[in-house]
Structures are given as C-alpha cells and as structure tokens.
Amino acid sequence: MSDAEYTLEDELLARARIHAREVVDDHGLEIDLSSVEWDVSKRATRRAGACRWESDREVATIVLTRRAYERYEWPEFAAVLRHELVHVWQFQRFGEAGHGPQFREQAELLSAPRHCPTFSEPRYVLRCLESGCDWRAQRHQASEPVKTPEQYRCGVCSGEYEVEHVESGRTWTTAGGFGGAKAALGSQW
Structure with a gap:
C-alpha cells in the first residue's frame, strides 16, 4: 500500500491501536487486545466512541468517530479511547458494562472521563x-x-x-x- 492510499480512518485506527497497547502495557489494564475489533463511524454526529460486545464470540468492538477525531486534539481523543477501553475491560471481565462505581474506579486509574463529551452542539x-x-x-x-x-x-x-x-x-x-x-x-x- 502506498502512502497515497492511506486514509484518515487508517491513521485514526493506527493511532488508536498504538495507544491501546500503551495503556495496557503502562497501566497493567487486564484486557485481551486480540479480542478487540476496531471500526470507524463516518455517520455519528454526537458520540465520539462506543464499545459493543458480542458475547457469543467474546469480542468487543470499539467504534471511533471520524468527526470527533477531526475536531478534537489528540489528548482529548485519546481520553475517549481510554474510556472505551474501560468498557472492553468490563465486558471481558464481567460480560457487561456501565458507568457505575466499577467503571469510575478503573477510569480514574487511566485518567479517562466517566462520560465522553459530545462533539456537536445540542439541538x-x-x-x-x-x-x-x-x-x-x-x-x-x-x-x-x-x-x-x-x-x-x-x-x-x-x-x-x-x-x-x-x-x-x-x-x-x-x-x-x-x-x-x-x-x-x-x-x-
């Protein structure tokens, strides 16, 4: 693949995967990154990221929003990614995820926000x-x-x-x- 064939989505996913590995290595977050799939949403208008769980396959999919990546500076977008990684940890460990005490404790360790900011103005x-x-x-x-x-x-x-x-x-x-x-x-x- 030549440099001309790389897209913004390729860049986003590459940076996200690198950051995820750093978070796991630096913070000892016990998640299996080989059971994480990645996707980019071009349509989302307010949510910067999401984490979906397929319990039958035991696979978490982190969906990151292109518009948020374009709007945020990297540190803010990386915080969104850490938020979603906490959900991956919850899914892999407990089979469900939320924003309760368990989430807050893990998010604090990763300097991740409890709720990600929206990147568009409310109606x-x-x-x-x-x-x-x-x-x-x-x-x-x-x-x-x-x-x-x-x-x-x-x-x-x-x-x-x-x-x-x-x-x-x-x-x-x-x-x-x-x-x-x-x-x-x-x-x-």
Whole structure:
C-alpha cells in the first residue's frame, strides 16, 4: 500500500491501536487486545466512541468517530479511547458494562472521563425551573422528554423543567408548547 492510499480512518485506527497497547502495557489494564475489533463511524454526529460486545464470540468492538477525531486534539481523543477501553475491560471481565462505581474506579486509574463529551452542539437544552437548582441536560433529537416535558422531571430535584430550542431560543414546558414552537418555526425547525 502506498502512502497515497492511506486514509484518515487508517491513521485514526493506527493511532488508536498504538495507544491501546500503551495503556495496557503502562497501566497493567487486564484486557485481551486480540479480542478487540476496531471500526470507524463516518455517520455519528454526537458520540465520539462506543464499545459493543458480542458475547457469543467474546469480542468487543470499539467504534471511533471520524468527526470527533477531526475536531478534537489528540489528548482529548485519546481520553475517549481510554474510556472505551474501560468498557472492553468490563465486558471481558464481567460480560457487561456501565458507568457505575466499577467503571469510575478503573477510569480514574487511566485518567479517562466517566462520560465522553459530545462533539456537536445540542439541538435542545432542558433547564430546571426551580430556584436554586442548576440542572441542565442536552438533547440532540426530539426525544419524549423534549416533546412532552410535563411528563418528566428534573434529574436533581424532581422539579419541572423547560426545553429550549437552541437555534431559535424558543422555550416550552408542555407538549402543546412543543407543537406550537415547531409550527411557529416551520422550515427553520
């Protein structure tokens, strides 16, 4: 293969594999890299990485997002990779993965974030209406909590929240408000 045939995906995967070996060697992370497959997503719009487990084959697949690789500096992207390696460790050791105490402990040892930052701006922001509560959540799609906020509560104090359509600044607290904002914005929605 000539240099002209190498792609950005080839570069991303090569750097990721090298970093994974360094993490395993330098930190003693007990994972079997020969049971890890690698993939690049060209379509993901907010998630920088993911780890999928095929229990029948006992193979973990780390999927890294090209857009995130292009947007982040290497140290930030390497942290995303370490996050996914913790999930590989969980899958290989316990057959399941999550972000609980077991994850937090291992992630801290690797200087990996508990949650990876999104690399795109949210379309909606949910904001608690209770005074003194600064809970906020971001959404990229019109999920049920965005469409029908009156059926959900703040993630901290259980108070009511409002939803803001980031681009327009319009807010609502009910399904009717969602419908009204969507209708008012029309093609700008």
